[in-house]
Structure formats: structure tokens, C-alpha cells
Amino acid sequence: MILVTGGAGFIGGNFVLDWLANPKAEEIINLDKLTYAGNLATLASLENDPRHIFVHGDIGDRGLVESLLQKYQPRAIVNFAAESHVDRSIHGPADFVQTNVLGTFNLLESARAYWSPLPDNQKSSFRFLHVSTDEVYGSLKADDPPFSETNTYEPNSPYSASKAASDHLVRAWFHTYGLPVLTTNCSNNYGPYHFPEKLIPLVILNALNGKPLPVYGDGQQIRDWLYVADHCSAIRRVLESGQIGETYNVGGWNEKANLDVVNTICAVLDSLRPRSDHQSYSQQITFVADRPGHDRRYAIDARKIERELNWKPQETFDTGIRKTVQWYLDNPVWIEGVVSGSYRDWLKKHYN
Ligand code: NAD
Ligand code: TYD
Numbered sequence: 001m002i003l004v005t006g007g008a009g010f011i012g013g014n015f016v017l018d019w020l021a022n023p024k025a026e027e028i029i030n031l032d033k034l035t036y037a038g039n040l041a042t043l044a045s046l047e048n049d050p051r052h053i054f055v056h057g058d059i060g061d062r063g064l065v066e067s068l069l070q071k072y073q074p075r076a077i078v079n080f081a082a083e084s085h086v087d088r089s090i091h092g093p094a095d096f097v098q099t100n101v102l103g104t105f106n107l108l109e110s111a112r113a114y115w116s117p118l119p120d121n122q123k124s125s126f127r128f129l130h131v132s133t134d135e136v137y138g139s140l141k142a143d144d145p146p147f148s149e150t151n152t153y154e155p156n157s158p159y160s161a162s163k164a165a166s167d168h169l170v171r172a173w174f175h176t177y178g179l180p181v182l183t184t185n186c187s188n189n190y191g192p193y194h195f196p197e198k199l200i201p202l203v204i205l206n207a208l209n210g211k212p213l214p215v216y217g218d219g220q221q222i223r224d225w226l227y228v229a230d231h232c233s234a235i236r237r238v239l240e241s242g243q244i245g246e247t248y249n250v251g252g253w254n255e256k257a258n259l260d261v262v263n264t265i266c267a268v269l270d271s272l273r274p275r276s277d278h279q280s281y282s283q284q285i286t287f288v289a290d291r292p293g294h295d296r297r298y299a300i301d302a303r304k305i306e307r308e309l310n311w312k313p314q315e316t317f318d319t320g321i322r323k324t325v326q327w328y329l330d331n332p333v334w335i336e337g338v339v340s341g342s343y344r345d346w347l348k349k350h351y352n
Helices: 010-020 040-046 062-072 086-091 094-115 120-125 158-177 199-208 228-241 258-272 303-309 317-330 332-338 341-351
Strands: 002-005 028-032 052-056 076-079 127-133 181-186 188-190 213-216 222-227 247-250 255-257 285-288
Touching: 002 010, 002 062, 010 028, 010 040, 010 228, 028 062, 040 052, 040 332, 052 062, 062 094, 076 094, 076 228, 086 158, 086 341, 094 127, 094 158, 127 158, 127 228, 158 181, 181 228, 188 228, 188 317, 199 213, 199 258, 199 317, 213 258, 222 228, 222 258, 222 317, 228 247, 228 303, 247 303, 255 258, 258 285, 258 317
Parallel strands: 002 028, 002 076, 028 052, 076 127, 127 181, 181 247, 188 222, 213 285
Antiparallel strands: 222 255
């Protein structure tokens, strides 16, 4: 079996669902602290699936993690658990240092304590896969080549700095202790079960609720977008065949300016769920104050994972965004469950 952390969040939840969609898949122990971003409703379809063992807890809790490792003897840990939202990291960086830096440190130490005494064959096949972000590389100029695995780390937000720190710890646990680690650095994900504080789900829900669609600054910041199922397939490939100690950049070859992303969502909604006044949702676009320290451009050179592990994304942005909008239209119950009081408090605090 494998231990997944943060598997009640957006990407971890998609990963667990995709993994267990295979009837031959190994069991998963899913350790999640259930912060505001963790949501058991995402995993509701697994309620009666004995292959999914959910444990409520913190990756930083050494006693708990070591007892889980001893009890279940997983062959791998896939670490999704993190504080993940840049805007929240600007309002309150402490949780980011706590989970992303100290939490990863403690998880590495728990993994090392479990892994060190294993018999040789289990020791060499064990994997610690750390899921990270392209934001650790900092911001690109318009004509810079996309980020490759050899780019220097130049994180600019408390979020990306905390993820960069965690990546360095993972690297050091390989070089110093020989822990068989793998790291993936992925671009912006989108798709089902995405918490609506992030751009794409926020815009879909605000559009449907007749609210402003907030675009920071001039809306010309560029991100590379990857459909979440493609990220999950990349992680499975790296877990299966990645070279220990290596890092793999994962991206969708889909560089888009934020304003274009918002306009595309509006156009999809105009066709799938037209406004009652037959005007375009794009009329709701509102330019708001820019994010402090806002990175201008991210872009991923995903040739290494393609060349060495034969991985390629399946979705284009056009197919992925249509699926995503349709998913939000089809899942009002899940949405009802996440737009609770604490979500409304966040919107008030951040956008007012
Ligand atoms: P998310 O915020 O949706 O989910 C994070 C999950 O981790 C939640 O379920 C939360 O309850 C859990 N968690 C938080 N702190 C924890 C702790 N101390 N112990 C145990 N569980 C804890 O995040 P996401 O978007 O699914 O991102 C998952 C990972 O992928 C993160 O490491 C993130 O840095 C990375 N990543 C995200 C993106 C993206 O676009 N969302 C892109 C690249 C990489
Ligand atoms: P986000 O989804 O928060 O991801 P990240 O900051 O990790 O890239 O934001 C994506 C882009 O959209 C980013 O450039 C910030 C911008 N953005 C807005 O313009 N308006 C918003 O309300 C939000 C949440 C983000």
C-alpha cells in the first residue's frame, strides 16, 4: 500500500480517486489534517471502499506518522499536504512555515526512522515522492525560456519560499541519508474539486452568482495550466519509473494570461449556461488591486519527464476547461459544502 498525505485536498483528492478507480490498485492510507482546504465530501464515493483508509492528522505529528508507517508498512509516501494559496500566505505566512517547512521536515524524519531498518529489498524499492510547484523558480520575463529542472530557485512569495525550503530538505535527505526521494515541480492545476479561492473555480462560481470576476492588476500575468488528471498521471509515472534523487517538471504547454483564462471561462459559460439577460459573463470582469510581489510569468519545460518517462498531458486547455466548467455546473452539492462561513469570511477579508 501507499501513504498519501493531503488526500482530502484538491490534487491529493483527485489523485486518490484516480488511483482507486483502478480495480487492481493498492490500498491507500490517506493522512489529512482537514484544514479549510481539506474536504471529505471529495472522497464520498470511497465511503464503502476498504482500500481507502482515512486518518485525520498532521504530517508534523511524528508519533502518529511513525505508528501509521509501522502498522501499514507502505512501499511509498506521496506528500501533497501543504498550505497552498499564495494570497493566504501573504495575509498569514506562519501556517505555511509550520506545515510546508516543519511538517515536511517531520515527515522526512518519520520516513527515515521507518525506512532505515527495512530489509535491503524493501529499502531500495521504497519511495518518498514530494509534490511541489513551479513557483519555487520565481518569475520569468516575457522572452525567457520556460523553467527547466536546472533553473535556480528564486521564490518570491511566502508560499513559494516555504515550498522551496521543503524541496531543499527533501533533496538533502537523499544526499545525506540516502532516503529514496523523488520531487515533482508542477504548474498551475485546474479541474474538479478545486477550492473556490483559486482563480478558475472562483471565477466560475462568481460568474454563476452574478458577482464581480476579480482580475488582479492588468490581468497580463501568465501561468501554465495543467488539468489535474494529467498531474495525477505524471505523479504515477514518476512514482513508477522516476530516478531516485531526481526532480521532474510537470506542465501542460498551456501558457495563458489571466485575463484570457477569465474570458475563456466566460465564453464556455455563455454557451453552457447563458445569462438570463443574454449578455456575456465577461461583463462581470472587474480589475482589482494587484497582489503584492505578484510573479509575472511561469512556464514549464516538461521535456525531461516526456523524454525519460514518456509522459505527456492528455488535455489541452480548451478541453480541460470545458470539462471543469461542466463539472462545477453538475456538482452544486459539493459546492454548497465548501462555501461555508469560513469561506465567506475569506472573501470578505481579501476582496473588500
Ligand atoms: P489544497 O490546499 O487543495 O490541499 C491541501 C491538503 O493538505 C488539504 O486537504 C489540507 O487539509 C491538507 N493539509 C494541510 N496541512 C496539513 C498538515 N499539516 N498535515 C496533513 N494534511 C494537511 O492543495 P492542492 O492544490 O491540492 O496542492 C497539493 C500539493 O500540490 C501542495 O503541496 C501544493 O504545493 C502542490 N501544487 C499545487 C498546485 C496547484 O495548482 N494547486 C500546483 C503545483 C503544486
Ligand atoms: P491562483 O489561482 O491563486 O494561483 P497562483 O497564485 O498559485 O498562480 O492565481 C492564478 C493567477 O490568477 C495569479 O496570477 C493570480 C491571479 N488571480 C486573480 O487575478 N484574481 C483572483 O481573484 C485570484 C484568486 C487570482
